[in-house]
Amino acid sequence: MARGTPATLVLSKAGITFELVEYDYDPGGERVGLQAAEAMQVTPDRVFKTLMAEVDGKPICAILPSDAEVDMKALAAVCGGKxxxxxxxxxxxxxxxxxxxxxxxxxxxxxxTALLEQSAQTHATIYVNGGRRGLQIVLAPDDLTRALSCDMAKFAR
Known part of the structure; x- marks a missing residue:
C-alpha cells in the first residue's frame, strides 16, 4: 500500500496517528463517498467527503459526511460571507x-480555510480521502482539525 501521498506526509510530520484503508474505486460511480462507505462496509456518516467551494469568491474546503449535502447558505454564514x-x-x-x-x-x-462538519464529533474516528482515488485515512476528528487548523461548524443537511 502506497503511504506517500501529500495527505499522509502531513499527518506523519505532525505526529498524528492514522490508519489507511484501500478500496476498489469505481470511476463510473456517481457519489464517491457513498461508494467508498459501501466498499469498506462502514456507515456513510463516518466517511467524510472533501468538497471545494467558494464563499464570496474565497476558496473553502468543506469536509462533510458522504450522505449529506452542503447547505450553501449555512456555509456562507459560517464563513461570514453572503x-x-x-x-x-x-x-x-x-x-x-x-x-x-x-x-x-x-x-x-x-x-x-477548511471546515469540518460538526457531526464528526459523534464518532471516535472518521474516514477522509487519502489523496488518491481508492485510499481513505482513518483518524480522530480532533486530530483532523488539529492537522488542518480548522474549526467544526454546522453546514450540512
Whole structure:
C-alpha cells in the first residue's frame, strides 16, 4: 500500500496517528463517498467527503459526511460571507493538486480555510480521502482539525 501521498506526509510530520484503508474505486460511480462507505462496509456518516467551494469568491474546503449535502447558505454564514457555490472541478484540481474523487483536505497544493462538519464529533474516528482515488485515512476528528487548523461548524443537511 502506497503511504506517500501529500495527505499522509502531513499527518506523519505532525505526529498524528492514522490508519489507511484501500478500496476498489469505481470511476463510473456517481457519489464517491457513498461508494467508498459501501466498499469498506462502514456507515456513510463516518466517511467524510472533501468538497471545494467558494464563499464570496474565497476558496473553502468543506469536509462533510458522504450522505449529506452542503447547505450553501449555512456555509456562507459560517464563513461570514453572503453567498457560496461549488468550485469548478478543474479549478479544484489545480488548487489542491489532487484529482476529483481523490481530493483530500490534507496536503493540498494551496492550503485554504477548511471546515469540518460538526457531526464528526459523534464518532471516535472518521474516514477522509487519502489523496488518491481508492485510499481513505482513518483518524480522530480532533486530530483532523488539529492537522488542518480548522474549526467544526454546522453546514450540512
Amino acid at each position: 453567498s457560496a457555490r461549488m468550485m469548478k472541478p478543474d479549478v479544484a484540481e489545480r488548487m489542491t493538486g489532487y484529482k476529483v474523487g481523490g481530493i483530500s483536505p490534507l496536503g493540498q497544493r494551496k492550503q485554504v
